[in-house]
Amino acid sequence: MTQHLIQTRRILLTGGAGFIGSHTYVALVRAGYSVAILDNFANARRDVPDRLAQIVNAPTTVYDCDIRSEKDVSQVFDSERFDAVVHFAALKSVPEGQADPLGYYETNCGGLFNIASAMKATGVEKMVFSSSAAIYGEPAEMPIREDSRPSPQSVYAQTKLVGEEFLTSLSAADQDLQVGILRYFNPVGAHPSGLIGEDPSQPPTNLVPVIARVALGLIPSLTVYGGDYPTADGTGVRDYIHVQDLAHGHVLSLDALFAGRGNHCVNLGTGTGYSVLDVVKAYERASGQHIPYEITNRRPGDPAVSCAATDLARKLLGFEAQLGLDDMCAGNWQFIKEA
Numbered sequence: 162m163t164q165h166l167i168q169t170r171r172i173l174l175t176g177g178a179g180f181i182g183s184h185t186y187v188a189l190v191r192a193g194y195s196v197a198i199l200d201n202f203a204n205a206r207r208d209v210p211d212r213l214a215q216i217v218n219a220p221t222t223v224y225d226c227d228i229r230s231e232k233d234v235s236q237v238f239d240s241e242r243f244d245a246v247v248h249f250a251a252l253k254s255v256p257e258g259q260a261d262p263l264g265y266y267e268t269n270c271g272g273l274f275n276i277a278s279a280m281k282a283t284g285v286e287k288m289v290f291s292s293s294a295a296i297y298g299e300p301a302e303m304p305i306r307e308d309s310r311p312s313p314q315s316v317y318a319q320t321k322l323v324g325e326e327f328l329t330s331l332s333a334a335d336q337d338l339q340v341g342i343l344r345y346f347n348p349v350g351a352h353p354s355g356l357i358g359e360d361p362s363q364p365p366t367n368l369v370p371v372i373a374r375v376a377l378g379l380i381p382s383l384t385v386y387g388g389d390y391p392t393a394d395g396t397g398v399r400d401y402i403h404v405q406d407l408a409h410g411h412v413l414s415l416d417a418l419f420a421g422r423g424n425h426c427v428n429l430g431t432g433t434g435y436s437v438l439d440v441v442k443a444y445e446r447a448s449g450q451h452i453p454y455e456i457t458n459r460r461p462g463d464p465a466v467s468c469a470a471t472d473l474a475r476k477l478l479g480f481e482a483q484l485g486l487d488d489m490c491a492g493n494w495q496f497i498k499e500a
């Protein structure tokens with residue numbers, strides 16, 4: 162009888178205790194990868210690793226490390242051998258980035274530099290990088306294709322574009338390095354266990370976590386920025402994607418890198434747009450709560466519509482989102498009301 166020795170690939174998930182990172186942890190473990198988390202818990206609860214252990218029924222390896230420290234990052238990479246990195250760790254609030262641009266560059270660009278340097282020093286040749294639809298700004302065409310001209314409208318979005326360009330330049334110069342750049346649209350939802358979800362320790366700025374706070378009675382009403390856009394109900398339209406679908410996208414991206422299919426840069430969205438009021442109604446259905454809202458002025462830099470072209474992710478990764486807005490709101494509510 163022939164015995165096949167299957168080498169489990171070891172993946173370092175920076176920011177793995179965060180919202181998208183924790184769901185990706187579960188998806189990667191279920192797909193057969195062995196995963197370690199690096200996080201400084203700046204925006205994650207300390208008990209997330211225990212919750213992950215409960216979900217996958219196996220202990221979690223966690224490096225409590227700040228990516229801004231070159232020394233601490235090197236120590237993590239010296240302590241074991243990784244086959245790839247999925248790099249989530251970043252700061253992600255648009256208003257916070259405007260108030261502290263240097264801090265945002267330090268974490269999102271300096272931290273990325275430290276990770277890439279440690280990868281080079283230890284021979285790690287594959288990275289999946291969290292980018293954002295925010296890099297497109299106010300797009301000239303809809304749906305937004307990956308070759309649309311980037312036009313970041315905030316420090317946060319600019320740090321993501323700098324990160325993309327840095328990695329693209331590195332991988333062009335160093336043929337051994339392969340990079341998957343994933344531009345997320347608007348992730349919502351939670352794992353069906355209800356154990357992990359979007360649980361920001363800072364006041365939320367994303368739509369659904371704010372709606373959730375209204376549903377819980379923590380905020381009296383939702384502020385809707387702009388009711389006079391050229392959309393069906395006048396409010397801004399966005400492409401929301403279930404975090405479980407997004408997590409699966411990372412498995413496909415890593416699989417593609419390990420299969421030697423080369424660098425890729427793709428949108429991860431559903432291609433379907435929902436207005437702010439569509440999301441409010443869906444959340445009311447999911448929670449059974451009334452969500453009062455008031456419409457105020459548009460925010461500068463917010464496009465009327467932002468939806469992903471999804472054909473490239475389908476072609477290069479075989480990615481197709483499966484879950485819809487009702488699943489996203491139901492998942493968020495289940496998690497939030499038990500958190």
Ligand SMILES: NC(=O)c1ccc[n+]([C@@H]2O[C@H](COP(=O)([O-])OP(=O)(O)OC[C@H]3O[C@@H](n4cnc5c(N)ncnc54)[C@H](O)[C@@H]3O)[C@@H](O)[C@H]2O)c1
Pocket residue numbers: 175176177178179180181182199200201202203204205226227228229248249250251252253268272291292293294345346347348367
């Ligand atoms: N959630 C979104 O709407 C969205 C959209 C597009 C792109 N992204 C990107 O996806 C990634 C993950 O986002 P998320 O929503 O899960 O955010 P999150 O804040 O939940 O996760 C980020 C994680 O990084 C950790 N972290 C922050 N600074 C760190 C540091 N200096 N050292 C080590 N760890 C650090 C945080 O503690 C957190 O666990 C980010 O890179 C973000 O920019 C998010």
